[in-house]
Amino acid sequence: xxxxxxxxxxxxxxxxxxxxxxxxxxxxxxxxxxxxxxxxxxxxxxxxxxxxxxxxxxxxxxxxxxxxxxxxxxxxxxxxxxxxxxxxxxxxxxxxxxxxxxxxxxxxxxxxxxxxxx
Amino acid sequence: xxxxxxxxxxxxxxxxxxxxxxxxxxxxxxxxxxxxxxxxxxxxxxxxxxxxxxxxxxxxxxxxxxxxxxxxxxxxxxxxxxxxxxxxxxxxxxxxxxxx
Amino acid sequence: xxxxxxxxxxxxxxxxxxxxxxxxxxxxxxxxxxxxxxxxxxxxxxxxxxxxxxxxxxxxxxxxxxxxxxxxxxxxxxxxxxxxxxxxxxxxxxxxxxxxxxxxxxxxxxxxxxxxxxxxxxxxxxxxxxxxxxxxxxxxxxxxxxxxxxxxxxxxxxxxxxxxxxxxxxxxxxxxxxxxxxxxxxxxxxxxxxxxxxxxxxxxxxxxxxxxxxxxxxxxxxxxxxxxxxxxxxxxxxxxxxxxxxxxxxxxxxxxxxxxxxxxxxxxxxxxxxxxxxxxxxxxxxxxxxxxxxxxxxxxxxxxxxxxxxxxxxxxxxxxxxxxxxxxxxxxxxxxxxxxxxxxxxxxxxxxxxxxxxxxxxxxxxxxxxxxxxxxxxxxxxxxxxxxxxxxxxxxxxxxxxxxxxxxxxxxxxxxxxxxxxxxxxxxxxxxxxxxxxxxxxxxxxxxxxxxxxxxxxxxxxxxxxxxxxxxxxxxxxxxxxxxxxxx
Numbered sequence: 261x262x263x264x265x266x267x268x269x270x271x272x273x274x275x276x277x278x279x280x281x282x283x284x285x286x287x288x289x290x291x292x293x294x295x296x297x298x299x300x301x302x303x304x305x306x307x308x309x310x311x312x313x314x315x316x317x318x319x320x321x322x323x324x325x326x327x328x329x330x331x332x333x334x335x336x337x338x339x340x341x342x343x344x345x346x347x348x349x350x351x352x353x354x355x356x357x358x359x360x361x362x363x364x365x366x367x368x369x370x371x372x373x374x375x376x377x378x
Numbered sequence: 379x380x381x382x383x384x385x386x387x388x389x390x391x392x393x394x395x396x397x398x399x400x401x402x403x404x405x406x407x408x409x410x411x412x413x414x415x416x417x418x419x420x421x422x423x424x425x426x427x428x429x430x431x432x433x434x435x436x437x438x439x440x441x442x443x444x445x446x447x448x449x450x451x452x453x454x455x456x457x458x459x460x461x462x463x464x465x466x467x468x469x470x471x472x473x474x475x476x477x478x
Numbered sequence: 479x480x481x482x483x484x485x486x487x488x489x490x491x492x493x494x495x496x497x498x499x500x501x502x503x504x505x506x507x508x509x510x511x512x513x514x515x516x517x518x519x520x521x522x523x524x525x526x527x528x529x530x531x532x533x534x535x536x537x538x539x540x541x542x543x544x545x546x547x548x549x550x551x552x553x554x555x556x557x558x559x560x561x562x563x564x565x566x567x568x569x570x571x572x573x574x575x576x577x578x579x580x581x582x583x584x585x586x587x588x589x590x591x592x593x594x595x596x597x598x599x600x601x602x603x604x605x606x607x608x609x610x611x612x613x614x615x616x617x618x619x620x621x622x623x624x625x626x627x628x629x630x631x632x633x634x635x636x637x638x639x640x641x642x643x644x645x646x647x648x649x650x651x652x653x654x655x656x657x658x659x660x661x662x663x664x665x666x667x668x669x670x671x672x673x674x675x676x677x678x679x680x681x682x683x684x685x686x687x688x689x690x691x692x693x694x695x696x697x698x699x700x701x702x703x704x705x706x707x708x709x710x711x712x713x714x715x716x717x718x719x720x721x722x723x724x725x726x727x728x729x730x731x732x733x734x735x736x737x738x739x740x741x742x743x744x745x746x747x748x749x750x751x752x753x754x755x756x757x758x759x760x761x762x763x764x765x766x767x768x769x770x771x772x773x774x775x776x777x778x779x780x781x782x783x784x785x786x787x788x789x790x791x792x793x794x795x796x797x798x799x800x801x802x803x804x805x806x807x808x809x810x811x812x813x814x815x816x817x818x819x820x821x822x823x824x825x826x827x828x829x830x831x832x833x834x835x836x837x838x839x840x841x842x843x844x845x846x847x848x849x850x851x852x853x854x855x856x857x858x859x860x861x862x863x864x865x866x867x868x869x870x871x872x873x874x875x876x877x878x879x880x881x882x883x884x885x886x887x888x889x890x891x892x893x894x895x896x897x898x899x900x901x902x903x904x905x906x907x908x909x910x911x912x913x914x915x916x917x918x919x920x921x922x923x924x925x926x927x928x929x930x931x932x933x934x935x936x937x938x939x940x941x942x943x944x945x946x947x948x949x950x951x952x953x954x955x956x957x958x959x960x961x962x963x964x965x966x
Contacts, residue, residue, distance in 0.1 A: 321459055325452040332448035335441055350481045364502045371509035386662075393655060400648050409644060416651040420658050427662035435667045436658075439609050443654060446616045450647055453620050457627055457639045464633045473641065475634050475716075 319377065326369055333362060385426030392419035406461075406468040410454055417447050483547070490546040490604065493534040493560055494597050500527030501593045508586025517585035521575045524589040528568045528596065535560050548668050550604040554962025558808040559603035559735040561961075562815050563728050567596040569819045569942070570724030572935040573826060577720050578629060588628060592724070595621035599732035606743070608657040608667040611736050615653065615700070618732060619646050622725050626717035632836060638716025645699065645709045653696020659689030660744065669744035677747050690745065690752050694759075700733035701789045703759050704766040711774075714782035715837060719829065722778065723822030726785050727815045734792055734811065738804050741796060742964050749799050757797045757891050763790030764898040771905050777825050777838045780905060781818070784864060787902055788814060794895055795879045798886035805963025806882045810875035812961055813863070813950055817872055820943030821860040824853050827932040827940070843909060844916035853932075854913040856940050863947045865906035866899050871950035878958065 301308060336358065344351050369375060392415060399412030421440045428436025462468060488495070504523055511519070535557055543553035550556075571592055574581065581588055598617030605611040623646060627639025657667075663685040664672025675681040698706040714722045741752065767787030774780040788810075795807040828838045831850065847854035863870035876899065880892045932940075950957050 318459060321455055325455050328448050329452050332445050335444055339441070350484070353481050353484055361498075361502070364505055368505045368509060393651075396651075397648075400644075406640070406644065410647075413647045413651055416648075417654065420651065420655045423655065423658045424661065427658065430662070431665040433665065435609070436661055439612075439658070439661065439667060442609055442613055446613065449620055450616070450650075453623055454643055454647065457623065457636070457643050460627060460630060460636050461640045464636055470640075470644070473637050475637050 382426050382430040389419040389423040404469050404471055406458055406470050417443055487544045487546045490550050490552040493531040494600055496534045497531050497593055497597045501590050504590050517582045520585045520589050524571045528564055532564045549607040549610040551606045555964045556604040558961040559731055560600045562731045562811045563599045566724055566727040566815050569939050572939050573720035575935050576933040591621045591625050599728045602732040603735035606669050612654055612657055625721045626713055629718045634716040638713045641709055642713045649696050649699030652692045656689045656692030659685045672744045697733055697737045701730050702786050703789055704763040707786050710786055711779045711782040715778045719826045723819045727818055731811045753797050760790045760793040761894050768898050768901045775840055777840055794883050794891055798883040798888055800886050801963045801965045803882035806878035808961040809878050809958050813871035813875040816943045816946040817860045817863040823936050823939045824857040827853050827936055830930045843912045845918040846913040856944050858910045859944055861906040861910050865903040869951045871947045874954040
């Protein structure tokens with residue numbers, strides 16, 4: 261029983277070891293230089309301009325809602341893709357109406373301007 | 379192998395916690411979350427029962443519930459935003475135009 | 479797997495398929511139209527699609543029932559319920575046509591959702607599988623949440639949508655939990671399979687009763703049984719009146735159809751256990767509905783409580799649980815569709831007269847017969863039919879349901895039902911009395927308002943409803959033969 265978990269233990273050790281090496285080696289070997297640019301959250305990225313916890317436009321909700329709907333359809337595609345090889349034409353034909361409905365919905369939101377930011 | 383009844387009891391507890399939340403909380407967004415929690419406890423029930431029966435119907439049902447839950451959230455958020463535009467609040471105690 | 483499996487017996491779902499394709503066409507037409515024009519075209523298209531759906535139902539009428547992929551069946555009961563829902567859908571679209579300020583701009587969305595709600599309701603009547611039943615319930619519920627909030631300029635409409643959504647989603651979780659437990663009890667999501675497993679002593683019978691209890695909450699909410707009825711008056715009053723008219727009939731027909739089929743094909747062997755709780759719910763629903771309707775001042779709220787009471791009457795048929803009772807329920811719903819939508823249509827016409835946007839107070843009906851003789855006469859017919867006075871359609875609906883219940887040995891329940899009908903006559907007739915025998919309080923003030931002619935489509939709906947209520951009442955046997963119950 262306990263030996264079943266041995267691979268898991270090895271994996272944990274390997275992962276922890278990789279982390280130690282990846283953080284430890286640069287700390288030991290790398291040159292050290294502290295200046296303002298180095299201390300920013302995103303070095304050479306976009307400069308943060310305000311607190312993260314602020315009110316943001318309600319338009320994000322719209323995008324989130326639209327994303328959610330289309331994103332969740334993927335859960336039907338994964339099992340479908342997994343058995344496509346076995347079911348062959350059956351699965352392909354069964355998926356056509358599903359896709360037509362999705363595409364019609366997508367066209368509708370696109371043409372109705374739900375994806376326009378302004 | 380863990381017995382099915384353990385899963386069922388756990389799911390029932392989660393469902394009850396969610397239902398209590400719906401009844402006690404006053405923030406509409408948190409009520410949404412509680413409803414999602416109740417749906418997920420149903421998912422757990424279905425998965426446990428599907429394993430017990432050894433057939434796939436319960437798992438298919440779970441997929442359908444997930445898709446429906448997403449659609450429900452989208453509709454709910456839209457209604458919530460429309461409501462906020464009218465009264466600048468998501469506290470359900472202030473939804474009081476219609477009574478008796 | 480054989481691809482032909484997908485198409486065998488697909489004719490079962492022909493009306494649903496017609497409507498589904500129709501919705502997609504409607505959406506494409508909507509994005510194709512320029513600017514503000516064409517909302518009348520969309521309304522016409524929706525009516526045409528619904529009529530095609532009726533045509534498709536008639537086409538498969540009377541065939542031997544077949545099942546599609548273990549999920550949907552085309553028996554007489556499913557077709558009867560479909561007919562009721564499609565008729566309610568057509569009348570609902572006709573009423574909405576000129577009602578909204580926003581319908582010019584958002585007609586495409588409105589009619590698409592309307593048709594989607596019809597599809598979901600029809601599926602509910604055909605479903606023979608817990609998964610299909612749940613999806614059908616959610617399709618029409620989600621569409622109705624949005625429709626009841628469609629009058630966005632009106633804070634009450636949005637509030638109605640919010641309440642309906644929060645409580646509806648809450649009730650749906652109970653419903654789906656019940657489905658999950660039934661699946662656990664019978665090891666299958668198919669109704670007949672659940673019945674077979676449990677009847678032969680297999681499965682987990684201990685999960686059945688909790689499952690039924692949870693399903694009861696879900697269904698009770700949808701058909702607004704007491705004590706799950708609190709949302710009904712609020713939503714009916716706040717929602718746009720055409721939507722209220724459609725959903726009061728459609729939701730009841732759909733949810734009762736699903737309820738009947740589930741209880742009578744999956745759980746007939748547990749009839750002894752579920753009949754008594756349902757009988758108690760029926761008594762509560764009729765009594766509370768009727769007594770609360772007595773003290774309403776808004777016509778829409780009064781009709782909402784009357785709808786609750788009618789749900790109690792139909793529940794009596796389910797308590798009886800026989801094939802005759804289910805066909806009586808189909809007849810009841812058929813009659814209810816016309817008289818209830820008719821009553822709401824007159825309400826819409828009166829709303830226009832009194833300049834009030836989304837409701838009519840009963841006190842304003844005083845003396846209405848003098849000013850609007852035709853509307854008042856139609857309203858009187860609908861009220862008499864709703865209260866069950868012979869020889870109108872409503873009477874025969876009640877009569878058939880009560881008869882089936884007595885035959886099944888539920889005489890005491892029928893006695894309570896008849897007593898309740900007597901109570902209900904009071905508030906229905908009060909409207910008739912107000913319209914015909916009372917004088918308006920400020921006569922001069924009322925006269926100054928100009929007469930606003932009702933839209934042509936609502937006149938059409940009133941005429942159709944009056945004719946239907948009278949014809950069904952005069953020839954009940956014809957329709958009772960046409961509308962079938964489960965297993966007939």
